[in-house]
Amino acid sequence: MFRPRPDATAPTIQLEVEGRVVAVPIDTTAAAAVLLAGFDDIRESAISGARRGPYCMMGVCFDCLVEIDGVPNRQGCMVTVEAGMRIRRQRGPRALSLTEPEPNPHHEGGG
Ligand code: FES
Structure with a gap:
């Protein structure tokens, strides 16, 4: 299980993970917040539905996709x-999305 260091004394903030209110240290990433909330998976793959957890924690693997707000x-x-x-x-x-995309202001004719 993922836990903060026992000597961690950073101030915390409150947020919701899967509807649970949790307190996490400031400057925590959303992926780490999910782990701190007690979940060991963060997403299911689009094709097989396999459970995935954050792997690289530096923006490379995309195994940490979440919905935020x-x-x-x-x-x-x-x-x-x-x-x-x-x-x-x-x-x-x-x-x-079933709504029409916003017109692209960089294309003439609104395309
Ligand atoms: S854990 Fe976020 S991209 Fe790898």
Whole structure:
């Protein structure tokens, strides 16, 4: 199990992981917050549904994808937590939006 160092004395902030209110040290990443909340997996793969946990913790492997404040596909290891943040483990592929995409201001004709 992932635990903070016993001598850690950093101030903490509160946020939600899977609906549970947890206190984590400031400057913790979202991926570490999920582990500190007691979960050992952070997502399920899009094809097989295999359980995955954060591996590299430096933005390379993408095994830490989470939903943060309703936004899916965030790399949990690259996001620093904020008070009140809501983190959910990602299950399979993210849902596709059924709304029209915003026009691209960099393309003439709104394409
Ligand atoms: S744990 Fe590898 S990209 Fe986040």
